[in-house]
Amino acid sequence: MKEEVPTVLEAIRTRRSIRKYLDLPLEFEKVGRVLDAGRLAPSAGNLQDWKFVLVVQPEKRLQIAEACLQQYWVATAPVLIIVCSEPKKSERYYGKRGEDLYSTLNAGAAVENMLLAAHGQGLGACWVSAFDDAMLRRAISVPDNAKPLAVITLGYPDEKPVAPLKFELHNIVFFERYGNRVKDVAELFGDYSKYVSEAIATTKKWAENVLQKMKKVK
Numbered sequence: 548m549k550e551e552v553p554t555v556l557e558a559i560r561t562r563r564s565i566r567k568y569l570d571l572p573l574e575f576e577k578v579g580r581v582l583d584a585g586r587l588a589p590s591a592g593n594l595q596d597w598k599f600v601l602v603v604q605p606e607k608r609l610q611i612a613e614a615c616l617q618q619y620w621v622a623t624a625p626v627l628i629i630v631c632s633e634p635k636k637s638e639r640y641y642g643k644r645g646e647d648l649y650s651t652l653n654a655g656a657a658v659e660n661m662l663l664a665a666h667g668q669g670l671g672a673c674w675v676s677a678f679d680d681a682m683l684r685r686a687i688s689v690p691d692n693a694k695p696l697a698v699i700t701l702g703y704p705d706e707k708p709v710a711p712l713k714f715e716l717h718n719i720v721f722f723e724r725y726g727n728r729v730k731d732v733a734e735l736f737g738d739y740s741k742y743v744s745e746a747i748a749t750t751k752k753w754a755e756n757v758l759q760k761m762k763k764v765k
C-alpha cells in the first residue's frame with residue numbers, strides 16, 4: 548500500500564506534539580530517517596555542532612522521564628532522541644555569540660527537522676526541554692563539553708490532539724519596521740484562511756439556528 552506523504556507545508560500545518568504512544572515497536576529505518584533529517588538541518592557556518600543520543604532501553608527511558616521533571620509519559624515513547632549541542636565548537640569560530648546563541652539555534656533547527664520528519668512518516672513526536680540538566684546528563688553520560696538541549700519522544704501516536712491556538716499572521720508580522728502591523732494580510736499574501744474559517748463559523752452558526760427552528764416547528 549502506498550503511504551500518503553504530506554507536502555512540507557501540510558506537514559508543518561498538521562504536526563502536533565504527541566504525548567501518548569501506542570505500545571508498538573518502531574522500525575529503525577524510520578528512526579534513521581528522523582536522525583538524518585536532524586543531520587541535514589542548517590547550522591551557523593555549517594558547523595553542525597550537535598550530537599544525537601538514541602535511547603530505547605525501558606529503564607533508561609524511565610530515568611530520562613524522571614529527569615524531565617517527572618513527565619512520565621515520556622517513557623511510554625519507544626524511542627527517545629536527546630539532542631545535545633557542543634557550544635565550544637561554535638565559540639571557537641563565533642565567540643560568545645556562537646557559544647550562547649548559535650549552538651542553541653542550530654540544535655533547535657535540528658529538532659524541528661526531526662519533528663517534521665517524524666510526522667511525515669506517520670509517527671508522533673514531542674519536543675521536551677523541561678528537564679533537570681544534571682539528572683539528564685547523568686542518565687546518558689553527557690560529557691562537560693556537550694549540553695543536552697532537548698529530548699524528542701518518538702513513536703506511533705495514540706492520540707489526535709486538537710490544534711492549539713496559534714496567533715494569526717496579522718498579530719505577529721510587521722512590515723518594513725518593528726511595530727508596523729500589516730492591515731490586510733489577505734491582500735498582501737493572498738492568504739484568505741482567516742476569512743474562510745470565519746465564513747465556516749458563520750455558516751455553522753446559521754445552520755445550527757435553522758436546525759433549532761426546524762425542531763420547534765416539528
Ligand SMILES: Cc1cc2nc3c(=O)[nH]c(=O)nc-3n(C[C@H](O)[C@H](O)[C@H](O)COP(=O)(O)O)c2cc1C
Pocket residue numbers: 562563564566618673674675676677678711
Ligand atoms: C523549547 C520547547 C520546550 C518544550 N518543552 C516541553 C515539555 O517539557 N513538555 C511537553 O509536554 N511539551 C513541551 N514542548 C512542546 C510544546 O508544549 C508544544 O510545542 C506547544 O504546546 C504547541 O503545540 P504543538 O507542538 O502541537 O503545535 C516544548 C516545546 C518547545 C519548543
